[in-house]
Amino acid sequence: xxxxxxxxxxxxxxxxxxxxxxxxxxxxxxxxxxxxxxxxxxxxxxxxxxxxxxxxxxxxxxxxxxxxxxxxxxxxxxxxxxxxxxxxxxxxxxxxxxxxxxxxxxxxxxxxxxxxxxxxxxxxxxxxxxxxxxxxxxxxxxxxxxxxxxxxxxxxxxxxxxxxxxxxxxxxxxxxxxxxxxxxxxxxxxxxxxxxxxxxxxxxxxxxxxxxxxxxxxxxxxxxxxxxxxxxxxxxxxxxxxxxxxxxxxxxxxxxxxxxxxxxxxxxxxxxxxxxxxxxxxxxxxxxxxxxxxxxxxxxxxxxxxxxxxxxxxxxxxxxxxxxxxxxxxxxxxxxxxxxxxxxxxxxxxxxxxxxxxxxxxxxxxxxxxxxxxxxxxxxxxxxxxxxxxxxxxxxxxxxxxxxxxxxxxxxxxxxxxxxxxxxxxxxxxxxxxxxxxxxxxxxx
Amino acid sequence: xxxxxxxxxxxxxxxxxxxxxxxxxxxxxxxxxxxxxxxxxxxxxxxxxxxxxxxxxxxxxxxxxxxxxxxxxxxxxxxxxxxxxxxxxxxxxxxxxxxxxxxxxxxxxxxxxxxxxxxxxxxxxxxxxxxxxxxxxxxx
Numbered sequence: 001x002x003x004x005x006x007x008x009x010x011x012x013x014x015x016x017x018x019x020x021x022x023x024x025x026x027x028x029x030x031x032x033x034x035x036x037x038x039x040x041x042x043x044x045x046x047x048x049x050x051x052x053x054x055x056x057x058x059x060x061x062x063x064x065x066x067x068x069x070x071x072x073x074x075x076x077x078x079x080x081x082x083x084x085x086x087x088x089x090x091x092x093x094x095x096x097x098x099x100x101x102x103x104x105x106x107x108x109x110x111x112x113x114x115x116x117x118x119x120x121x122x123x124x125x126x127x128x129x130x131x132x133x134x135x136x137x138x139x140x141x142x143x144x145x146x147x148x149x150x151x152x153x154x155x156x157x158x159x160x161x162x163x164x165x166x167x168x169x170x171x172x173x174x175x176x177x178x179x180x181x182x183x184x185x186x187x188x189x190x191x192x193x194x195x196x197x198x199x200x201x202x203x204x205x206x207x208x209x210x211x212x213x214x215x216x217x218x219x220x221x222x223x224x225x226x227x228x229x230x231x232x233x234x235x236x237x238x239x240x241x242x243x244x245x246x247x248x249x250x251x252x253x254x255x256x257x258x259x260x261x262x263x264x265x266x267x268x269x270x271x272x273x274x275x276x277x278x279x280x281x282x283x284x285x286x287x288x289x290x291x292x293x294x295x296x297x298x299x300x301x302x303x304x305x306x307x308x309x310x311x312x313x314x315x316x317x318x319x320x321x322x323x324x325x326x327x328x329x330x331x332x333x334x335x336x337x338x339x340x341x342x343x344x345x346x347x348x349x350x351x352x353x354x355x356x357x358x359x360x361x362x363x364x365x366x367x368x369x370x371x372x373x374x375x376x377x378x379x380x381x382x383x384x385x386x387x388x389x390x391x392x393x394x395x396x397x398x399x400x401x402x403x404x405x406x407x408x409x410x411x412x413x414x415x416x417x418x419x420x421x422x423x424x425x426x427x428x429x430x431x432x433x434x435x436x437x438x439x440x441x442x443x444x445x
Numbered sequence: 446x447x448x449x450x451x452x453x454x455x456x457x458x459x460x461x462x463x464x465x466x467x468x469x470x471x472x473x474x475x476x477x478x479x480x481x482x483x484x485x486x487x488x489x490x491x492x493x494x495x496x497x498x499x500x501x502x503x504x505x506x507x508x509x510x511x512x513x514x515x516x517x518x519x520x521x522x523x524x525x526x527x528x529x530x531x532x533x534x535x536x537x538x539x540x541x542x543x544x545x546x547x548x549x550x551x552x553x554x555x556x557x558x559x560x561x562x563x564x565x566x567x568x569x570x571x572x573x574x575x576x577x578x579x580x581x582x583x584x585x
Contacts, residue, residue, distance in 0.1 A: 004564075017578075018582065035501055040506065046534070082510050093503060100497045
């Protein structure tokens with residue numbers, strides 16, 4: 001919102017007042033103005049929620065107070081358009097450089113440093129391994145890249161410039177408890193910041209493919225999604241620290257996730273069980289155009305993570321129950337995380353000879369009502385405008401009666417499958433996670 | 446008295462003050478490396494995880510209007526939430542202007558795309574139509 005307001009003000013010289021909830025206001029006049037736009041956009045604060053409220057409540061908001069200034073709302077808007085600019089609002093040019101962070105912290109005790117790291121928001125509030133010079137030096141042996149190499153500059157939310165080096169990631173890798181051999185994976189993850197944030201309960205999932213899985217001892221078998229493997233746990237935790245320290249995510253300052261998501265503790269870090277895939281089912285990275293010998297890490301982003309609860313029953317084919325559960329998803333994308341035994345049943349008994357065939361079948365068979373589809377705010381926000389512009393099938397779905405059944409996964413390529421697990425139960429998860437382009441781990445060796 | 450000892454007597458950690466860059470900068474450029482990073486009586490030297498963000502170039506806001514009477518104000522719906530979720534609030538704003546400041550002309554426009562996409566064509570349209578001000582709303 002600040003970017004748009006800034007564009008109108010800067011390019012056309014038209015004064016703007018932006019009206020938003022307290023989170024947007026806080027970010028807009030705080031971190032976003034300081035690090036992104038450079039413009040202290042004038043905001044008024046609107047009480048939340050406004051979506052779904054009756055008109056009488058909205059009228060009350062307009063007749064009530066601006067939550068920023070405490071003045072009556074509409075006079076505050078008038079003031080925002082007419083009150084002369086302050087000295088701060090007239091400032092231009094490059095500001096004085098921020099005080100640089102020192103490379104070393106002052107020497108202190110273990111307890112005090114642990115406290116400092118928590119107080120500065122550098123941890124997930126579990127104890128960390130303190131990044132001493134020799135530990136960081138040992139971590140740096142896990143890559144051929146130089147410590148002072150810039151990994152990325154536009155690392156902050158909305159691309160704010162937060163340049164960081166290989167050494168900074170080594171520091172975080174130590175803190176997370178990583179071994180040097182995990183470091184290329186963690187660097188590849190770091191190369192993909194910023195990670196998506198939202199006021200909703202968005203989360204990420206990490207999927208590792210290729211030879212590195214075995215080289216570093218990642219678990220793609222029994223208990224793969226649990227806290228039962230060092231590499232999976234630690235790499236996932238490292239991503240959380242990268243999100244907080246490198247991207248600069250601070251709840252209430254640069255991020256405002258109302259409930260957030262427990263998956264953010266380790267970002268569902270898994271390695272695909274490529275060896276257990278049925279013949280014809282390709283590993284994720286090969287599906288995405290990489291070679292079998294490439295080691296690739298893929299970040300998925302999504303919200304839903306629905307457990308199959310029990311195992312596959314003889315009297316109801318697995319794709320049927322998967323179909324039923326997928327009706328709860330938004331319809332924009334899906335990723336099935338399934339035990340190899342489920343993949344075997346789907347392949348051997350149900351005839352799905354590839355992951356793509358399963359995606360095609362689910363695309364044709366998952367149904368939900370139009371009302372439920374549009375009732376998801378992510379769908380209405382992102383797909384609604386496409387429907388308004390006449391893009392099919394969304395335009396037709398928008399016109400449909402609420403109880404009309406639609407097939408929300410109109411694009412079978414938006415349905416993915418990752419096979420992982422230990423074959424002790426034919427279980428699976430239906431998620432709405434969407435993969436981004438994977439990053440090469442080999443590039444960071 | 447040595448500052449570290451003084452802070453210790455007060456029950457405060459010297460490293461806690463490293464949160465202030467001005468104090469943290471007073472740390473030596475490199476601590477003695479004993480091989481174990483244990484510097485005197487269980488004191489540990491750790492690397493600082495924090496990075497230095499770069500401040501954005503400051504851009505001044507557009508000059509404000511001397512008054513709104515006789516002006517045209519665009520009320521732009523960002524379509525946050527999609528499907529016309531903001532209609533009600535902007536309609537109420539328009540009604541307020543009509544009642545309390547009838548000399549102000551208001552025009553409601555809906556931004557194209559979704560709430561995170563830009564709509565430069567609309568900003569150009571507003572400028573070419575000699576819009577005097579914009580209220581952009583709402584988002585949460």
